[in-house]
Amino acid sequence: MTLPEDYDASVVEAKWRRRWRELGVATTDLSRHRDKMVVLVMFPYPSGDRLHIGHWYNFAPADSWARFQRMRGRNVFEPMGYDAFGLPAENYAIQHGVHPAESTRANVAYIRGQLEAIGTLYDWSRELNTSDPEYYRWTQWLFLALRRRGLAYRARAPVNWCPACGTVLANEQVEEGRCERCESEVTKKDLEQWFFRITDYAERLLAGLDTLEGRWPAKTLLAQRHWIGRSEGAEVDFQLVGRPERLSIFTTRPDTLYGVTYMVLAPEHPLVETITEPARRGEVGRYAEAARGMRDIDREALGREKTGVFTGAWALNPLNGERVPVWVADYVLAGYGTGAIMAVPGHDPRDHDFAAGHGLPVRRVIEPADGSRAPEGQAYSDPSGRMVGSGPFDGLAGDEARGRVVRELERRGVGRGRVHYRLRDWLISRQRYWGAPIPVVHCGRCGVVDVPEEGLPVLLPERVDFQAPRGERSPLITAQEWVRTACPACGGEARREVDTMDTFVDSSWYFLRYLSAGRSDLPFDREVVDRWLPVDMYIGGPEHATKHLIYARFITMVLKDLGWVGFEEPFARLFHQGLITRDGDKMSKSRGNVVSPDAFVGRYGSDVFRMYMMFMGSFADGGDWNDQGITGIDRFVARTWRLYRRALDSPASTAEGASGVVEARRALHASVQAVTRDLEGFAFNTAIARLMELVGVLGRTLDAGPVDASFLDDALDRLNRLLAPFAPHLAEELWEARGGEGLVVDAPWPDYDAELARAPEVEVAIQVTGKVRARIRVPADADEETLKEMALAHERIRELVGERPIRKLVVVPGRLVNIVV
RNA sequence: GCCGGGGUGGCGGAAUGGCAGACGCGGCGGAUUCAAAAUCCGCAGUCCGCAAGGGCGUGGGGGUUCGAGUCCCCCCCUCGGCACCA
Numbered sequence A: 001m002t003l004p005e006d007y008d009a010s011v012v013e014a015k016w017r018r019r020w021r022e023l024g025v026a027t028t029d030l031s032r033h034r035d036k037m038v039v040l041v042m043f044p045y046p047s048g049d050r051l052h053i054g055h056w057y058n059f060a061p062a063d064s065w066a067r068f069q070r071m072r073g074r075n076v077f078e079p080m081g082y083d084a085f086g087l088p089a090e091n092y093a094i095q096h097g098v099h100p101a102e103s104t105r106a107n108v109a110y111i112r113g114q115l116e117a118i119g120t121l122y123d124w125s126r127e128l129n130t131s132d133p134e135y136y137r138w139t140q141w142l143f144l145a146l147r148r149r150g151l152a153y154r155a156r157a158p159v160n161w162c163p164a165c166g167t168v169l170a171n172e173q174v175e176e177g178r179c180e181r182c183e184s185e186v187t188k189k190d191l192e193q194w195f196f197r198i199t200d201y202a203e204r205l206l207a208g209l210d211t212l213e214g215r216w217p218a219k220t221l222l223a224q225r226h227w228i229g230r231s232e233g234a235e236v237d238f239q240l241v242g243r244p245e246r247l248s249i250f251t252t253r254p255d256t257l258y259g260v261t262y263m264v265l266a267p268e269h270p271l272v273e274t275i276t277e278p279a280r281r282g283e284v285g286r287y288a289e290a291a292r293g294m295r296d297i298d299r300e301a302l303g304r305e306k307t308g309v310f311t312g313a314w315a316l317n318p319l320n321g322e323r324v325p326v327w328v329a330d331y332v333l334a335g336y337g338t339g340a341i342m343a344v345p346g347h348d349p350r351d352h353d354f355a356a357g358h359g360l361p362v363r364r365v366i367e368p369a370d371g372s373r374a375p376e377g378q379a380y381s382d383p384s385g386r387m388v389g390s391g392p393f394d395g396l397a398g399d400e401a402r403g404r405v406v407r408e409l410e411r412r413g414v415g416r417g418r419v420h421y422r423l424r425d426w427l428i429s430r431q432r433y434w435g436a437p438i439p440v441v442h443c444g445r446c447g448v449v450d451v452p453e454e455g456l457p458v459l460l461p462e463r464v465d466f467q468a469p470r471g472e473r474s475p476l477i478t479a480q481e482w483v484r485t486a487c488p489a490c491g492g493e494a495r496r497e498v499d500t501m502d503t504f505v506d507s508s509w510y511f512l513r514y515l516s517a518g519r520s521d522l523p524f525d526r527e528v529v530d531r532w533l534p535v536d537m538y539i540g541g542p543e544h545a546t547k548h549l550i551y552a553r554f555i556t557m558v559l560k561d562l563g564w565v566g567f568e569e570p571f572a573r574l575f576h577q578g579l580i581t582r583d584g585d586k587m588s589k590s591r592g593n594v595v596s597p598d599a600f601v602g603r604y605g606s607d608v609f610r611m612y613m614m615f616m617g618s619f620a621d622g623g624d625w626n627d628q629g630i631t632g633i634d635r636f637v638a639r640t641w642r643l644y645r646r647a648l649d650s651p652a653s654t655a656e657g658a659s660g661v662v663e664a665r666r667a668l669h670a671s672v673q674a675v676t677r678d679l680e681g682f683a684f685n686t687a688i689a690r691l692m693e694l695v696g697v698l699g700r701t702l703d704a705g706p707v708d709a710s711f712l713d714d715a716l717d718r719l720n721r722l723l724a725p726f727a728p729h730l731a732e733e734l735w736e737a738r739g740g741e742g743l744v745v746d747a748p749w750p751d752y753d754a755e756l757a758r759a760p761e762v763e764v765a766i767q768v769t770g771k772v773r774a775r776i777r778v779p780a781d782a783d784e785e786t787l788k789e790m791a792l793a794h795e796r797i798r799e800l801v802g803e804r805p806i807r808k809l810v811v812v813p814g815r816l817v818n819i820v821v
Numbered sequence B: 001g002c003c004g005g006g007g008u009g010g011c012g013g014a015a016u017g018g019c020a021g022a023c024g025c026g027g028c029g030g031a032u033u034c035a036a037a038a039u040c041c042g043c044a045g046u047c048c049g050c051a052a053g054g055g056c057g058u059g060g061g062g063g064u065u066c067g068a069g070u071c072c073c074c075c076c077c078u079c080g081g082c083a084c085c086a
Helices: A009-023 A053-071 A087-096 A100-118 A133-148 A198-211 A218-228 A254-259 A271-275 A278-293 A349-358 A398-412 A510-516 A526-532 A548-561 A597-604 A606-615 A630-649 A661-680 A684-704 A709-723 A728-737 A784-793 A795-801
Strands: A036-041 A075-077 A152-162 A167-169 A187-196 A230-240 A246-251 A262-265 A308-316 A323-329 A340-343 A415-421 A440-443 A447-450 A484-486 A493-496 A537-539 A579-582 A622-625 A761-768 A771-779 A808-812 A816-820
Touching: A009 A100, A009 A606, A009 A728, A036 A053, A036 A510, A036 A526, A053 A075, A053 A100, A053 A537, A053 A579, A053 A606, A053 A661, A087 A100, A100 A597, A100 A606, A133 A152, A133 A548, A167 A187, A187 A278, A198 A218, A198 A230, A198 A415, A198 A548, A218 A548, A230 A254, A230 A398, A246 A254, A246 A262, A246 A340, A254 A398, A262 A308, A271 A278, A271 A308, A278 A308, A278 A323, A340 A349, A398 A415, A510 A526, A597 A606, A597 A630, A606 A630, A606 A684, A606 A728, A630 A684, A630 A709, A630 A728, A661 A684, A661 A709, A684 A709, A709 A728, A761 A784, A761 A795, A771 A784, A771 A795, A784 A795, A784 A808, A784 A816
Parallel strands: A036 A075, A036 A537, A262 A323, A579 A622, A761 A816
Antiparallel strands: A152 A167, A152 A187, A230 A246, A230 A308, A230 A415, A262 A340, A308 A323, A440 A447, A440 A493, A484 A493, A761 A771, A808 A816
């Protein structure tokens, strides 16, 4: 069979996508789980921006890797879906009057086409959409399951509020005091909200990270460890003077207890009102009020002078009985520990700062363990220091000192060892429309009542007023008929919860649903899930290190405890792709330098587009897009096409007169070896470089004269398979033209002969004292002795070395000889 | 401020402690062509030199080593994470 003169990507790619679809190539039989491999990418949010280059850079290389695994005999499952709930669709509705369901439907339809154009092997029979009632009924089911476990609760708390989005946000969604979505400054509000008790799982989330060591990126493990923020210390009770209450504080430095010179309550601390002396109520009240209303970004601004006021109350140090004043200051956070601290200005820089500004005394009770002197005028906070001025504890240092103090506190019943985490409970309610309704009702008589499972899904009402001013309420409040309902418990009048769930709840379990997509009796089938999961390879951006990736781990652990899954880490391996820049700049709409995938795919075809992205740089680091650069790949494809066309058009000769085959065969086997190794490690860029070299060698071999027919056939066959993960459409077309059996996507990955891959002769550098002075060609297996002799016999080397004595001679066979004089 | 990643030709980027710059873009020269496009071949870190050859070169400074882009210490720049968490 002969090939047309030129490769027409648009025709060929459409043809093979149609063929793959007709043959059901991408449909995975989940009942056959031998050698299973789930290759998952983070599903996209279907916005009006459609799939951008970042999505392509996530999906296309991931698919190439999955195709490689498939050819190596793995039973690969590549699912795809849409994280379709969320704010942008709703904001679009507010601005343009298009219902979110409508705009989402349109976006999904368009994006589906883009996804198909990539040429991925997604199993569309298991496509899912989180805004589909058949999906979100199970998100609601999950909420109820957490409720029954006591892991979902409603509480009034100071929460993050984004005024522009008109909703509360989880801690994880606030970045530098700003909303991660719209970058507005976030304020604190005291509101009653729904939380998931993720802090109950802090220790397990931390412990699980150890099992992922080496299988997840180290920086992501580190980010999660920091985010969870375990710290060991003690809770210490200070008796208030003239009052029955005790003031409990958390400290990681019980060894500094003799250095306490004052106490501080967070402005939101419940004791502030009770303990403040009447004469100071006005001042303290005003201060607490002001602090509470401050934006986080201001309150947490670094370098800001620490403010605070004295409450007039005093507390007793449980170890030395000393009276210390109790202050209120906003540098103490309400949400951490007990919301109160003991202040040790001698050994804590923050307390030192505050004490200096408010005339409070500084006392030294820790000194350097090595006998040196701590610098004056600043806090000495080295935890290895030795206790001084601390009565019976003097001389103790570090962990031992802290342990002894804690034991003494416990003995006296005024303190105990404690561990606190930086992690906060996950705030999951949102005052927005386009999300899964929280399935509870509020009944005047029964309180908060769960909607029974038979009542799921609680459907989102279609008719709501997005424009109505709503204060702190969700737009669902405007769907009055929907809000009014009967209490599932008593049958009386009740009102539906109008808040919806954070979309991160939707995405915290989607990977489970893929395995049972379409099941209406279950969220997922444990038997199937346990056979196919954990996900073998999860590929997505690093921006979810402390959001989605923590939430999904938490939910999986909860589901394990509930007996719904048999594992507790959902993602066995994780890989973060890098970022694509353009001519050195980050791509952004405001810069106007965004690469439109559709335009380039239209011009060059998706194989070329995909390969260029993979060629630009290493997958983990990303790369720099250059409009010219893609021509290199375009030429490579054209060259490859020509190679096959030439080889097929002019049948090669037999061995008689065949030339250059030895070197070509070596290149062939070396290429298979290198490409295989590179693909295993996601080194797509160097793998493609190898393919380019191989195509070059084979082309020149053809130029040189008739080539042995069986070798040529073998070379074209192996190269064809090597190309398949990178340029799947092109590879199918070549496979068909060569009369290959079935499809190349189903063909086994080629093997190689390591012996044949080795070069018979290598160039060895001869150095004189570390500088390369000559190169010699030697048999690859030349031993040390031979190399030594050849090096010393080399004319130029003899000149350079001359009469000088040789101090040392280093021989690295196959590499170099270094003569040190 | 703390923690982590990274600084390599004009550009994107390669290099288990062993010949720095694979592969590609752009550039230059040649072949082909009436000419151009396309294609193929060649040159190309930088400085000195007609050349042979040599000096200098992986952000800067020091060190370990026969040998350092790679390992160690200090510094600069840059990107990312965290940021009053007691």
